Amino acid sequence: MIRRNAVSLGRLITVALLLSSPTGIMLLVLAGTGHLAPLPAVAAWLLVLAVLAFMVRSHLGGLDALARWIHRLAHGGEAGPAPCRDDVALAETVAAVGGLRRMWQQKSAELSEAARWNESLLDNLPDPLLLLDPGRRVVRANRAATRLFGREPTGHDMTAFLRDPTVMEAVEEVLAGAASRECEFTQSVPVERVFLARIDRLEGLPADGGTAILTLHDLTTVKRMERMRADFVANASHELRTPLAALSGFIETLRGPARDDDEARDRFLAIMAEQAGRMGRLVADLLSLSRVELNEHTPPSERVDPVRLLTTAAEGLRPLAQAKGMDIRLDIADGLAALAGQPDELAQLFQNLLDNAVKYGRDATPVEVRVTAATRLPAAAGAALRSGPAVMIEVRDHGEGIAREHLPRLTERFYRVDTARSRKMGGTGLGLAIVKHIVNRHRGLLAIDSEVGEGSVFTVWLPAAPE
Ligand SMILES: Nc1ncnc2c1ncn2[C@@H]1O[C@H](COP(=O)(O)OP(=O)(O)OP(=O)(O)O)[C@@H](O)[C@H]1O
Ligand SMILES: [Mg+2]
Structure with a gap:
């Protein structure tokens, strides 16, 4: 404070001296030429100096205050109200600096907004x-x-x-x-x-x-898809090659050594028919899988009665079940809603699940099918299931069950827990893959639960058709 006052006083004297210099020179000339006595000349110059000092004092004070204000503004501090607004000479400068400050504040707000936007762009x-x-x-x-x-x-x-x-x-x-x-x-x-x-x-x-x-x-998903595609082609060719090799072998035998052996010919033809049937089933399953996959993005919307489809599927499997001393029990709740779906696909879904339950269920045990309105949905249920009523279909068998580590892979194409056994039973290993894709297309959900030695439960939730 003291230093600032001292500087102001020094500047005050300097400015007053400078401003009074023309008068001083004039008085000096007058005194030099004898028109004015030295004493009155000095007195007159001191008087002029004092008047000028008084006049510029307030102006210089205003300039000092303005300099301090701009300094505070430049360092980003709280500058307070602008000084010397009543000084006409400085008011314009104050207004210009104020405008500059407002523009700078706006620009800096724009810059920080742009920086925040860039940050969030990168983050997202x-x-x-x-x-x-x-x-x-x-x-x-x-x-x-x-x-x-x-x-x-x-x-x-x-x-x-x-x-x-x-x-x-x-x-x-x-x-x-x-x-x-x-x-x-x-x-x-x-x-x-x-x-x-x-x-x-x-x-x-x-x-x-x-x-x-x-x-x-x-690239993990892309790589996995690439590998799955390669595996699928390899598996499909392998599955077709096995019965094809058997057929070729029997044809050779029938043409050669067994040409005149009636008994062998009948036996071989039966095996050949079975192998041809297997190839036919494989091709049919591959075709239905690709058809469902192709349409997976468009959910079907026909009204389908689940009870009729399940009863038909159970009737179709009854001979196979009876041969194993098994009973297919249907427990269907009253007043069930119709499903939104495609009848052939849903029929195939129920047929595949019941077929597995009968195939892998133990002899003389029942296959229990329960159909109810879905009251509680699992956490994995999607929007289509949650947005309205849904139907739950549960297929339970009392077979050997499936070990936990196999469960996540059961719906992969050609995945079997026991390949030899599945092949012997005429399976293609595509049944559950087809089930999964049909459920996906219908925007439903499939859950598999199994206890080794006890049996398995396959549960499907499907959205009901709108009223
Ligand atoms: N209810 C079940 N109990 C025990 N294991 C099962 C059951 N359902 C399926 N599996 C196992 O899952 C595998 C895959 O089933 P999936 O239905 O896809 O093929 P599959 O039954 O072998 O052949 P396909 O259905 O074409 O006749 C089966 O090979 C079997 O090992
Ligand atoms: Mg099956």
């Missing part, structure tokens, strides 16, 4: 993304990256999270000047996942030092 990208500085340190990471690595990667060396040599090499190349690199790598913990890593060099020199951007794209 589904692919993990890391921004690296020239020393491979992560300077920024989005939410997907934090989720993938299980902790915040920012501030750490990239190798603390990604140690794959091909990725590291690609990153080094881009940091050394290459425009971009791409490579695939596998992460084995906690579960195996395949990623496509893409590294691009960024232009310019941002404040945070970000030089390269590393994006990871999860």
